[in-house]
Amino acid sequence: MSIYKECSNSLSKAMTENQRLDDMDNKHGKETKKDQDEKENVTPQSIDLDYILANELGQFGWFQLRNVLLLSLLSLLGGTMGEFIFSTAATPHRCRIPECSEGEKLHEFNPEWIKNAIPETSSGFASCERYAPVGTNGSLDYCPANLFDQSNTVACDGFIYAKNNTVVYEFDLGCNEWLRAFAGTIQSIGSLLALAITGFISDRFGRRIALVISIVSLGLFGFIRAFSVSYTMYLILQLVQATFGAGAFSSAFILGTELVGPKYRVITGVTITSMFTLGEVVLGGIAWLISPWRYVIMVTTIPCFFFVLYYWIITESVRWLLSIKKSTEAKKILHTIARVNKTQISEKSLEVILNPSQLTITESNANSIGLVRSIIHSPILLRRICTTPLWWMTMTFVYYGLSINSISLSDTMHLNYMLTSFVSIPGFYSSAFLSNTIGRKFTVAVGFFISAACNISFVFIPRGFAIPRLIVYLLGKFFISSVASTLYIYTSELYPTEYRHTLLGFSSMIGRIGSMFAPLTPALMIYYDGLPSLLFGGMGVFAGLLVLTQPETLGCNMPDTLAEAEAIGKPESKITAG
Template identity: 60%
Template sequence: MEAATEITKGESKSKMERLDLDDVLVNELGQFGRFALRNLILVSIPTIMSGFMSEYIFSAAAIPHRCQIQECGEYNNLHNYEPEWILNAVPATVSGFSSCLRYVSIANVNGTLENCPANIFDRSQTVDCDEFVYARDNSVVYDFNLGCQDWLRALAGTLSSVGTLFVLPIIGIISDKFGRRIALVICIFNVALFGLMRAYSVNYIMYLVTQVLQSALGGGIYSCAYIFAAELVGPKYRVLVSAISSTMFSVGLVVLGIVAWVIQPWRYMIMALFIPCFLVISYYFILSESVRWLLSKQKFDEAKKVLLNVARVNKTHISDKSLEALMNPKPEPVTEHSKSGLIKRVLKSPVLLRRVCTTPIWWITSTLVYYGLSINSTSLSDSMYLNFILTCAIEIPGNFTAVFILDRVGRRQTLSVCFFCTAICNIAFIFIPSDLEALRLIVFLLGKFFISIVMTVLYLFTSELYPTEFRHTLLAFSSMIGRIGSITAPLTPVLADYWTPFPSVLFGVSAVLSGGLVLTQPETLGTKMPDTMAEAEALGKKKVEEM
């Protein structure tokens, strides 16, 4: 009898030692209580603000321009963009008149702003523009005279994406060493500071430098905010929280479009976007530190205070036994196999090697098409602001569509079908006549709808394909390589100047390639997330124990 009692105590103690935070959330605190809801609402604000970092779409937008004709009295770039005599001085094109060429003038012959006759130009010869006249003044193109330098203008978006390559390791180190809360505050402060500095740029170099610094030192807002939203939510609600976080980012882009529409001078637009970000610094005193981080760093006294506060706010209870189990976690066993280097182990596993070579391609395509469609939406018609707002708003139903179908249809099939659907939309867009603006907009928005589903599914599916011991590293690797897509996306409007369908063809072909590659990987719906390399390799070969 005593032996049986000892066994029972031993089993109870073992079970207590294996208890983790998810168990406590499911059984005692609640998987999505008031405390988690409050956190989600609070971090939704910086998540929305993270979308403001795409303001270069408007502040560095292309604006129509032409050569300045000094022979006819134009000595600055403030003149009428399209005077009646313009075709006397500038060659005609299919879309109107040339942006970068003009006719050679005949010496000692001049006209006026009201009358600039054709006979004062040698219409058999053209030269490049020396100076420019612009149709609008709400872009750095006007302030810094970037006419006919589209590649230089597009650097704003490209360098912003380059900056995010540095933020991943930097903010990861800060978050892991000093805590999630301070990482979030640092990011939002840097976004606000360098955004405000950019509003006072005295030249284009300063504008680009502040763009890089902002993304490199503040681009981790979304990931930091997502951690706060997800780390105190039970497994049942994590897909929903992921969709809500994605939706808040989309809302931020919609707010960006509205602010840019209402406040069109780019300097004042940037101020209106980033000055309010300084208020979020107060989150250092408002938000509680992530319990998971506190437990991982063995800051048990602080973790206990947070957990008791969660129980109080949720009107639930956490037992002393659960607290004791969380404060005394079972140490992870170290084996010779687990000491092996990641690269060596991946190279020895053909299954994992193929997976590591495949998932980054999905990420490249996803970021290329997602950001590419957002950037190119401004040129769909004259209503650039409305087009951008609609293109971003369509992501919201896409995010929640993913929630409804992921656990029914499966990850692999959903991801592959949505890649193919966005490819069809982009290819179809090429063949729709430009005079059918409504139809072109509908097809364009459908392409953005499907790629938004892809973005929601991608993070989850990728993480489920890799083992726990290397999941974060391999997921970060895929995401980092995926930045190639977001770096390339701002250049696609410039490529359209050489061949109009080029962006749509690039998006469509990339999506077809990725949609096919998705089918080479196993389905993860209904399977336990793999903890070891062996379990990850076994996905699709045999049924893994359900969670």
């Protein structure tokens, strides 16, 4: 089982477990002596780590709090690794005019004579073309119109840039919009590869090893990238850094959620995710204060090396230790949890959980006809498999697209990015509430529709109305963030246990296509400024309509079999008190 699948499944299982535990609390109230006697008579088959956390060790004590705080700090650092948004940001540029003695990439960007040499456009003067030269007698102080044929334009053979602190200036990427935007796609490709690599390391050698390798890779390859001598070197190192380092967040997520009880697993996951988003806010502040792109990379990567200490500070996952039968180490950690939380773990529970032959098997034996044949024979399952990946692809496309395009909202690109990132945090937390009140289906569908409406409306708000434009843009990011958080739960609850990991992983993998194309959307502005927003809105409407074709899962049992999954939404699928 990969680290990513565990990450997703821990959230989905926790939401269903929350419902079950809440029902039990409402029905029974405070624990009575009878309840305590029943605990003494509990069967070995019903004892697992979740049971021990909920009934003996404590679901969220001082031990878990310390772990979550430490891992949240690491998650925050992980959020600062998207510096490419600023280092490869579109940099204002124009043609170099050698007839007027311009021979370098950085001169006065808008001299008085520039209108004599470069045609004007609706947004200023042209970036990639100039008037054809007919003379060479000008200077930086004097460049008359008679040196140019203003009835004929030619492409630039060199560029002058407004700023000298970006990769675009450093490697002369003027008018290479698609090549410039490709840096974000490279980052997404590396993140996709990181899922498999980090998952293998985590399952084979442990969560802590995966965490430390990822964070060291982020620091090492990122620091080297700060000394890139060409754009090719920059892109290659970015791919390597993401491939071996992007798993730091998922490793932190797993370690943080695997040692808290079921009732706190969702809120813990949302908190760690929010800290990653807070790291994006911090990145915006760093890039604002420290302009040169090389220094921004150094400032965000050097702290990574201090997190190597986590190998000795952070406790290994008990669940992983139990899965590979390292009973001695698992027992030591369980006693440590009990000591720090000032609780106790019974010898009976220890004996059962440390004895693999008595552990409750949570994975299905999958004695069915197989996944492919099940899909062929089940129109309901087939429709879901054709639907959920499109939700994920749209979500990642819009979510990352809004973050990346936010820097072009106004001249204060750093503040725009910080606000767009920060608004995701209340979106994450609100989804945890809404999905348990109005339901998973309507939380996702309404989120898609309102986000789409905001994106489409944004196109038609005049640029002079800066505040309304910003508010509408932020609302679009807020609602797509609520979609992002709820999709883990909703997708998991639509599929049966025997295929859940595979199909959730498949949906997410297809979803990565959206994050790969999102960084390219700023380049669409060369055709029409509102094209990215219209694309976000159109895909949001399409995805929202697809959500309405699926049943609501709130209040339903988590399906274990294909028949139960097909029955979701029907009376027999509802959770019954007992």
